[in-house]
Amino acid sequence: MIKEKLLNKGKDIYTVISDLVQGTDIINLAKISPDIPCSDKLTELAIKYIKEKSVEYSHPNGLLALREGIAKNIKQRYGLNKSAINEITITAGATQAMYTAISTFVNEGDEVVLFEPAFNSYIPAIESNGGRPVFVQRKQPDYHIDWEAVLKLINTRTKLIIVNTPHNPTGAIFNEEDIVQLKKITSGTKINVISDEVFEHMVFDGQKHISVLSDEKLAERCIVISSFGITFNVPGWKIGYYVSSEELMSKIRKKQHFQINTINTPFQYALADYLKEGVDYNITNKQFEKKKQFVNDILKDSRFKIIPTKGTFYQLLDYSEISDEKDTEFARRIMDEYGVALFPLSVFYHDSIDNKILGFSFARNNKILTKAANQLLKV
Ligand SMILES: Cc1ncc(COP(=O)(O)O)c(C=O)c1O
Known part of the structure; x- marks a missing residue:
């Protein structure tokens, strides 16, 4: 059947x-899609590389120059060394990254803790891999996470926790205490964390984005997902990436290679050049x-x-x-x-x-x- x-x-x-x-x-x-134009420079680079690179398949893990640009950014922002060769992979947007990461780790009967309101792609990805979503409601008025409530739901079946900061659609953001609590709850367990950080460059009122990558120890169990589509107002390009430890990334890559094989080549070249020039x-x-x-x-x-x-x-x-x-x-x-x-x-x-x-x-x-x-x- x-x-x-x-x-x-x-x-x-x-x-x-x-x-x-x-x-x-x-x-x-x-x-979702913005009608704010993307930078002329990025568009020009894309046109150049559509002409020059459209006949090439890219490397299955993504263009190395682009992965190096991402690694450099991570080093600058969090002081964390991430290997472009082993720990960063380019994806066809954050949605594919999320689906692939979930399908790598979630098997029949596994539990995945997630926070509601939740972005619409998480639950279908969990359920279609036989997993069971375990829901925690964010607390009003500011939609913060009640970590004590999370702790009560953790058990030996818990495989993943999915976090999203800045959070779609409430706009809530992680603070230092969230990182401390997430680290405490997961330490000594086999739980991995997927952190959807596609809005990492949209944080207001003088606050800053606090990534799970800002804590080296916590970062070891995390898969961080980002989206060039959201960051550079080019959602139609469907291009993003994930970052994790080498051990986690080698498992994810095995899945990705058979789900999608390679990502479109010209936009990767365009983004690699764009990052190299330095983005404000x-x-x-x-x-x-x-x-x-x-x-x-x-x-x-x-x-x-x-x-x-x-x-x-x-x-x-x-x-x-x-x-x-x-x-x-x-x-x-x-x-x-x-x-x-x-x-x-x-x-x-x-x-x-x-x-x-x-x-x-x-x-x-x-x-x-x-x-x-x-x-x-x-x-
Ligand atoms: C929280 C969140 N995750 C993922 C995505 C999807 O990003 P992409 O277009 O790169 O697949 C979006 C799109 O708005 C989003 O809001």
Whole structure:
């Protein structure tokens, strides 16, 4: 008998909303992809290498020059030596990296601890490999992690803990104490940690991104995932990477080679050159912080309560003082009556917890943000 995997899953929220708004004038603030242009220099490099390198397959672990650029960045930021040869691999985006890492480590009956609200790709990847997601709810009002609650859920079946900082969609970020607690909980166990850090360069209000790589000992059991798509506003390129110990990476690579074999060559050359010239990540950071400020300056006069976001390009809005409709129904009404698509937060909880919160991406041009925010003022 053929085992049916994931057939009970519906479409994810981003697809549902894009299907609903297609062919209408509705402003889709729920979509992931930014409409902020990427750097001209990076585009020029991509064009150059599409002409020069399209006929080449790249090395299965990714172009070495690009891996070296990543290793250099890690050394500069965390003082950590990571081998470009053995400990860094290029992927077809963070989603593939996440799926491959999960499928490398999770077998039938294994438990994976993850935190809700959770990005939509984690649970399907766990379940299609026979794993069981074990849910911990982030605590309001700032969506921090209750590590004591995590400790109670750890047992001999726990294979992985998946963390995400800065967190999509709440914008919560790790602090030093989170690193201490994560290290304490996992030390002396065989648990590995996958850390989704795709928003590492979007952290606001003078705070800094605290990676699991900032602790050398903790880093030994971690697989850190990042995305050039998110970092450089080129999500359509679908290119990212993971970093781990040599031991973990050798297992992951065996899986990746048969899942995807190699990653597209021209964009790897373009990114390698781009990193070599030196990137000022503060520019991206400032750009997104300004956008957050811009849209929130308009929304502060609305009836929505703005939930502070410390990172990512997502903003949550509490509407509990406006309506007691379910968030899915309220989101639908905002879309139909005011022409703006926002996402309901309940879709990121396995049991659809409804805290009367909607969210949106501010990675959009200011004209669209102004138009959408002015519509929300009417609600
Ligand atoms: C938390 C998180 N992880 C992973 C991804 C996927 O990144 P990629 O486009 O590189 O697959 C996203 C995309 O928005 C994300 O928000």
